[in-house]
Structure formats: structure tokens, C-alpha cells
Amino acid sequence: xxRTRADQEHSTMKKAALALVIGLIALTGCAHRYVIRLxxxxxxxxxxxxxxxxxxxxxxxxxxxxQFVGAGRVxxxxxxxxxxxxxxxKPFKSEPPxxxxxxxxxxx
Amino acid sequence: MxxxxxxxxxxxxxxxxxxxxxxxxxxxxxxxxxxxxxxxVRVDDFCQTLAKCLGRDCExxxxxxPLTELRTPKxxxxxxxxxxxxxxxxxxxxxxxxxxxxxxxxxxxxxxxxATRPKVLLALFDPLYLGTSSSIHAFLQGVARKGNMEFLxxxxxKPED
Numbered sequence: 626x627x628r629t630r631a632d633q634e635h636s637t638m639k640k641a642a643l644a645l646v647i648g649l650i651a652l653t654g655c656a657h658r659y660v661i662r663l664x665x666x667x668x669x670x671x672x673x674x675x676x677x678x679x680x681x682x683x684x685x686x687x688x689x690x691x692q693f694v695g696a697g698r699v700x701x702x703x704x705x706x707x708x709x710x711x712x713x714x715k716p717f718k719s720e721p722p723x724x725x726x727x728x729x730x731x732x733x
Numbered sequence: 734m735x736x737x738x739x740x741x742x743x744x745x746x747x748x749x750x751x752x753x754x755x756x757x758x759x760x761x762x763x764x765x766x767x768x769x770x771x772x773x774v775r776v777d778d779f780c781q782t783l784a785k786c787l788g789r790d791c792e793x794x795x796x797x798x799p800l801t802e803l804r805t806p807k808x809x810x811x812x813x814x815x816x817x818x819x820x821x822x823x824x825x826x827x828x829x830x831x832x833x834x835x836x837x838x839x840x841x842x843x844x845x846x847x848a849t850r851p852k853v854l855l856a857l858f859d860p861l862y863l864g865t866s867s868s869i870h871a872f873l874q875g876v877a878r879k880g881n882m883e884f885l886x887x888x889x890x891k892p893e894d
Binding site: 665667668681686690692694 | 799801802804805807808810811
């Protein structure tokens with residue numbers, strides 16, 4: 626009986642540890658991703674932090690290959706998490722038109 | 734306009750079919766790809782010559798794309814979009830057997846698109862004393878023919894001693 630309970634506890638701990646590991650991997654993966662936004666609005670997602678050297682940003686793509694983009698074309702470089710927040714459309718609140726009092730009607 | 738034509742001593746430019754149309758424009762859009770710094774300088778030099786020939790009234794709006802930037806698919810697409818809309822597309826490379834793959838992919842993206850106005854494809858090569866690029870020349874000539882573009886190739890002058 627005790628052994629079964631111990632097995633169950635062990636299994637639960639394993640699952641928790643697995644979830645933790647997956648979460649950490651996901652977090653570390655996201656931490657290195659950046660978004661380069663160009664002047665024309667094009668966005669390039671990078672797999673490493675872009676480094677500016679002699680007027681050119683260098684970064685690694687998803688395949689791990691080094692890529693380059695001229696600083697002159699870049700409007701903004703931001704961590705992917707920040708860029709995602711910025712891209713989220715802000716909820717649009719439409720205000721109902723204000724009702725005018727009857728005694729202002731003569732002004733219209 | 735007549736004065737500009739007289740000032741221009743570059744016969745290869747003035748012989749272009751589009752030349753008379755270009756002389757009437759007040760803005761010429763140039764899109765160029767180059768292999769490295771030296772080939773980029775060559776593009777700048779050519780654009781200066783072109784500006785001199787066209788006179789003060791014409792603005793040369795040029796966009797240079799180094800080969801390294803064409804490796805990124807999204808940048809390649811942006812560069813291709815610009816080339817499709819340009820009056821003059823320049824490819825400035827060193828002598829070699831064939832064009833780098835990035836430039837070929839970039840050419841594929843835009844060269845088959847139907848141009849809205851006459852376009853010129855210009856190849857700028859190293860000086861002849863450094864070798865030849867006959868296969869690249871022939872390849873680009875074919876691209877220009879298929880895309881209904883005028884083709885022009887130039888080799889840099891030998892530096893004076």
C-alpha cells in the first residue's frame with residue numbers, strides 16, 4: 626500500500642519537474658528572440674540579440690545562420706515579448722455620442 | 734536639358750533607348766545590389782556620373798543592398814519589391830563564374846514581373862585587366878531579354894598610375 630502511494634507521489638513529482646523544465650526551456654528560448662522592425666514596417670524575428678557593428682546589425686536566424694541588416698533600414702529593435710505586446714491591438718472604446726440638451730438645439 | 738546632354742560624355746548612357754525619357758523625368762529610382770564595399774563604391778560612382786549627365790533637375794533616388802542583406806528572405810523580398818519599381822537596376826559584382834545564389838534568388842523574385850515603365854539592367858564589373866565575367870554577362874543579358882529590359886554592362890576603368 627505504502628509502495629503504491631510512494632509510486633504515485635514519485636509520478637506526480639516527475640510530471641511537475643517535466644512541466645518546470647518545459648517552462649524553463651520556453652522561457653529561455655523567448656528571452657533570446659528579438660524583433661527587428663524596418664522602416665517599411667517589415668519585421669524580422671531573430672534567434673539572437675542583434676549586435677550593431679560598423680553600421681550593420683548582425684544576428685542569428687532560426688537555423689542558426691548569421692544574417693545582416695543595415696542600421697539605416699532599421700526603425701526599432703525590441704525583444705520579441707515586448708514587440709508582441711506592442712503589436713496587440715488596443716481595444717477600441719467607442720463613446721456614445723453625447724446627448725445635447727434640448728435648450729442647445731437653437732445653437733445648431 | 735540640352736545643356737545636360739551636351740555635358741554628358743558618356744556615350745553608353747546617351748545611347749540607351751530610355752535616355753530621352755529619362756531626361757524628361759525629375760526623379761530616377763535606382764535599386765542596386767553589390768557584393769562588398771568596393772562594388773558599392775562603384776555603384777555610387779556610376780550614380781554620380783548619371784546625375785551629372787541628367788543635370789540638376791533630376792534627382793537620383795538610390796537604394797543599395799549589400800549581398801549580405803539579401804541572405805535574409807524578408808530583406809530579399811523588400812529589395813526585390815524595390816527593384817521591381819525601379820527605373821534602373823544595378824548589379825555590381827566582382828569577376829566570377831556565376832552570380833552568388835542570393836542575387837539569383839533576388840533576380841527570380843522580380844525580373845519576371847511586368848514592368849510599368851521601361852527599365853534598364855546594368856551590370857558593373859571589375860576592370861578588364863583583372864579578368865572577365867562572360868558567363869555572368871550572358872546570364873544577365875538573358876534575364877534582361879526575358880524581362881523586356883535594356884541591358885548595359887560596364888567594366889571599371891583601369892586606375893591611372
